Amino acid sequence: QVQLVESGGGLVQAGGSLKLSCAASDRTFGTLGMGWFRQVPGKESEFVAAISRDGVRTDYADGVKGRFTISRDNAEKMVYLQMNNLKPEDTAVYSCAASPMSYATFARSYVFWGQGTQVTVSS
DSSP states (O other): OOOEEEEOOEEEETTOOEEEEEEEOOTTGGGSEEEEEEEOTTSOOEEEEEEOTTSOOEEEOGGGTTTEEEEEETTTTEEEEEEOSOOGGGOEEEEEEEESSSSOOSGGGOOEEOOOEEEEEEO
């Protein structure tokens, strides 16, 4: 069982930046594909970014390309999401997730999920 704990959310003005962190508990972290998803009340969870187990391959949702950067540190069992030029429409609960696949962009490929951290962007 992989436990994931997110941190770094908060309230920021439009145009500002936040960096989310996700700490994993399991020593198999380096074998897992990792992703970030976000959800607003009443809507489906939305893919934000993914990174392969070796950190070489990344992918982003169209709406965040050029603004968000996903990265990982396998030695520290951490994954990060740097979010720049935030917009009010980025407001959501952001969750990190772990997949047994090397790399995945679909939520159904992810088995372990964190509780999420709230990001609120004011206009």
